[in-house]
Amino acid sequence: MSGDIVMSSDDEKPLGLKSAPRAQNGQNGHVASNGNGRTVDESSMSEDDDMPLSQASRVKSEPMTPVRALKRKKAQSTNTSSDEEAPLASTPAKRATSGAVRMNGALQATTTTKPNGKATMKESTSGEDSDDVPITKGKRATNGNGAAKPPKKKVKQEEDSDYDKPIGRKAPPRMKRKMKKEESDADDESPSDDDKPLKKAPAKKAATKRVKKEEADSEPPAPKKRGKAKEEAANGSPQKGKKKKEEEEAEIYRWWEGQEFHGEDASVKWHTLEHNGVYFPPPYEPLPSHVKMKYKGKPVDLPPEAEEVAGFYAALIESDHTKDATFNRNFFDDFKGILKKHPPRDGTKITDLSLCDFRPMYEHFESEKAKKKALSPAEKKELKAAKDALEAPFMHCTIDGRKEKVGNFRVEPPGLYRGRGEHPKKGTLKKRVRPEDVTINIVEGVPIPKPNVRGKWKDVQHDNTVTWLATWTENVNGNHKYVFLAPGSALKGQSDMAKFEKARELKNHVDRIRLDYNTELRSRVMADRQRATAMYFIDRLALRAGNEKGEDEADTVGCCSLRCEHVTLQPPDQLIFDFLGKDSIRYYNQVTVDIQVFKNIKIFKDNKDDEDQLFDRVDTAKLNKHLQSNMKGLTAKVFRTYNASITFQEQLDQGTPENGTVQEKLNAYNHANRMVAILCNHQRAVPKSHEQSMGKMRDKLRGLKYERMKLRHALFNIDPKYKKKKLYAEDESDLDDDVIAEHEERLKERDLEKVEKKFVKDNEKLAEEGKERLEDSVLKQRRKDVEEEYKRLAKERGTGKATLKRDRSTDKIEEAIAKLDDRIKTFKLQMEDREAGKEVALSTSKINYLDPRITTAWCKTHNVPIEKLFSKTLLTKFPWAMEVEGQWKF
CATH class of the missing domain: 3.90.15.10 (Topoisomerase I; Chain A, domain 3)
Structure with a gap:
């Protein structure tokens, strides 16, 4: 439909x-x-x-x-x-x-x-940078002989998540018991004022808390294992739950409970800092010999340095960027500069961008994308594991004895600068950053880390009054780039809390x-x-x-x-x-x-x-x-x-x-967030997929109404007196016979697809167990059963009566209709909310401008799960805000 x-x-x-x-x-x-x-x-x-x-x-x-x-x-x-x-x-x-x-x-x-x-x-x-106010860190307690006492706490890890994508799970336990630290790679994190020292405030050692083994043992029993999980448990295979339990028993650094935070920066941010530097992208790999850019219709033999830059443009030829005159002019100016240093090996003189044909390179890139997309889940998992293994040494650092997550540890690869809006430098070549461009910051006296590519660091310094781990200057705008700790780290948390306390x-x-x-x-x-x-x-x-x-x-x-x-x-x-x-x-x-x-x-x-x-x-x-x-x-x-x-x-x-x-309250929350986004001019273009997304939502809404219609008709089939009841008498508004037929056809296609997938999966399982695969006749019979079911539904169309797959009492049917009414109402609210927010970006204000304690207190007051509003990344970013009471006000 x-x-x-x-x-x-x-x-x-x-x-x-x-x-x-x-x-x-x-x-x-x-x-x-x-x-x-x-x-x-x-x-x-x-x-x-x-x-x-x-x-x-x-x-x-x-x-x-x-x-x-x-x-x-x-x-x-x-x-x-x-x-x-x-x-x-x-x-x-x-x-x-x-x-x-x-x-x-x-x-x-x-x-x-x-x-x-x-x-x-x-x-x-x-939106602005999230760190409008410098972070805070007071003096650490000493052990009596002047040496600093490092805290003993470690922060746990979770998987990556987007800032603005709420998660659907139960509310987390109170932070006084345990807190998870998320593996979040904030590559786009903007440099803040973290490195501007203010007066140092004396402080006691931050409070910490150990998760006791008795607490872990007293947790409710785990649900029954099924299928593969049950099998692995029986065979003694390592379980995720066991690993998670071990992580939960780790100690937590709860800086906000101690005396270390005073709302203003201390001049000394750390006493010990060790890390492995930054992760540089791998060197460029030349394209296959048959993939070449063309000039005046003839292939050009480019050296790798020039081929790489041509590839940057080729990857974008179907985008709006390459239709922009400023973008094209800046790219070609830089491309000619590269060609001057690394001219084509066949002597071709390239003087006009309009005579360049990048299509062969573009088609090669698309082909490679399709191959990656076609990989099996196991192959994709293997590739990700290999990538994670390469990046693992750079993901964490040790600061004052604590293991902390590093934010944007990856150096941005070379490419073409796209800018935002009408930027005069869009299309300019972003050059490859090398170790010789990077200055790192570590504690004095520890081994200097080695870069993962050839080269030596530009400089190594030991400045404990700043919070960045590495810095370099990018070539397009001359901006200084910094590597900071991840949003969930203590230093970042103190910076955020100080910013909002200053606003209060x-x-x-x-x-x-x-x-x-x-x-x-x-x-x-x-x-x-x-x-x-x-x-x-x-x-x-x-x-x-x-x-x-x-x-x-x-x-x-x-x-x-x-x-x-x-x-x-x-x-x-x-x-x-x-x-x-x-x-x-x-x-x-x-x-x-x-x-x-x-x-x-x-x-x-x-x-x-x-x-x-x-x-x-x-x-x-x-x-x-x-x-x-x-x-x-x-x-x-x-x-x-x-x-x-x-x-x-x-x-x-x-x-x-x-x-x-809950959905009405969520709409009220998002409405308030939109008012702030409009105030702060956090606009966005309507997403290209918005209409398609709304179309899918409309189809889903009709699907819910179709289910409700079938239940109503089942009631009428059992007892015609239900036709006189106002609650069930009116037909669903937009479900005429044509719409119903179209919807049932889509359901039929979906069910046939499910049957085929299940048949393949069953055979794979039988093969693993060493048993004979199912005959093709089994698949044919399953398909026939689906066909028969939808023939029956077609006969019921227009009769006002229906027979359910399994018998239900009228009470159960009425209860099911009531639940569907609630689902339909909630879904309409979700549609309204999405339509209202199509031109407004809500995440920027939620991350940078709205005190997270407002959201926490509001959720507690109105019994709304905070996971509906904060992603796992935000829960990790703002652990200090999770424990305020419902009466708290900004």
Whole structure:
């Protein structure tokens, strides 16, 4: 049955939260246009309840399409005569015009209401590094003679998992008993401020806890073993359960229970640190001799160095990257540079990218992918085991006597830089990183590890005031790359906890800070007035502070680097923001602001061109220095974390149904998370597979309704009086005979496939046991039985009666129908949730901006398994957050 069948009846529509905003238009889609430039909210939401929380008022009127002037040399004056509003001098700009395009409807998604009923507003920008605040580590206890006492605890391991993929299992035991450490390879982990030392705070030895053998012995008996597991147990084969039990008996390092954490960094991060360096990718292996790139239709004999670079481009020829002019230009410039050093062995002169044919290389790569995909599970397992064996020495380090997981221990292989958004360097060659490029950091006096490829380290240092294990500089943007411990390590955990504690501390100062900058909005000193206006935007709209960019970097801006073209005045008190934020994610928002802020922006723009800086007397360094005077350790990033977490807490408190089902509560949680994601501008393009995924969900929903229909008809067959009962009388909305026939045909194909797979599996098992295989007649009979079953179902179609495979009483059937009703309701909620979140990335805020203790407390208060919201990776990343009580508030 096709996925495009429309579900139009009421019971076919997914259920949703009353407060969830439902507005979409085209690909940008939060609001639709009414044809005259105004935006119209398409949802049936209440006026204020579904807008995200923020701290500034918004007008509910429809925004008018702004008309921008290129010059503002002679702007109309405001009604004032004081010297304090004299226009600032024009500042020459070094930046190109913004590449932003209008994004209809972002403003609808960035407002909410406070309890007093006033509309407020918030910002959108994409995710930052997870470590906004330096980590903390105090002094270690000594053994009496000055030597440091290493902790005795080890952390257990689990398998890899994605941050944002919740796991379906029972709730874990409380962390006071045991905690598992997960094997997570955070290759994309961004460098944080972990290596910036602060004052050292004296501390006692962290508390630790040993899992007693008696506790393990007192656990409930394991379930009965079946099949292969039972057989292995009988033969004395090693069991996973035994290994798991041994891991659970390991000691755990519980740093958050001791005195070692004080919320601020200590100058010394570790006393001993040993590791095996980083894992370099294997050297390039040349392609088979018959696979060659072509130029003007003829094969080219490339040396390995040039062939490797050509292969990078060949692998992408079916992607959108190779259709981009900037990508192609940058690639070909670098490719010509490689060809100059390593020219074709047959003397071919390559001067035009359009004459290059990479198709033979692409087809070879696709063929190799298909071969790997076709491998048997045993072969795939063997390959993975070999890969794991090579990487195993680099996955862990020893820090202060503890074994800790290393995060991004793999060095990124060479390739073509893809960037994010309209990055000017996309397509540039990312060169291979070699040991000569890498500096490692270990304790002094231990053997220096040897790289897994030829070469020597660039440098070896012994700096215990930083937390990175290795560093190098990549060639594309000149950025410093670092290898840190995994997210579940003690140092990373302390860093995360310190960041969120700093944001919580801001609650005690935010009212005073707001009073100060509101007063300075009228300051006679223009630098102070600009700074106050910037703080207003950072606080009320959660804008990033913004830093200056070079000419070869993407044209992205933050608050302090806004240009006049990025902010349009809409009298009497509205501002239209339109610019590219971090990762070239567009920020578009029309907001109502304080009248003095509106007046200030008009003054700042007077006598300036579009390319001039809006805040020409403020930069990020000056702003953060001023914030430090308001609260120790306060930066613009702290405001962003604070606004995200406080918004999330308030949205959960207001929107969680007390007596709702688990799925209704999960939808409320995801709704609150979406409000934060919209606030922080964590947008994403609608996944290409979204419609296909929704089609499968619609088919599954119809499958549930088909089951319900068959049960109803079985009731009617047993006792016709059930037809008069309201609960069973109405037919399922979208199940006509054609749809039912199509659904039954799919079920038939699936069951036939199952029969064949089971036949093959049974024969494999018999072969292992040395018995004779089943005759083909057995398979034919099984197929015939399936055919007969679906013939029977076809005869029942349209009769309103049905016979079940096994007899059931009417009570059992009624109970089954009730369960299906619950499943259908839950599934509709899941569909609604997926559709609502198709343009919003929820994982970034969950990982970086939302205090995990909010989620833990909410789950305990509302009896929601935390595994529904946190993956195993997040449970490992935030063990310190798992033990707060349900009453805890941000």
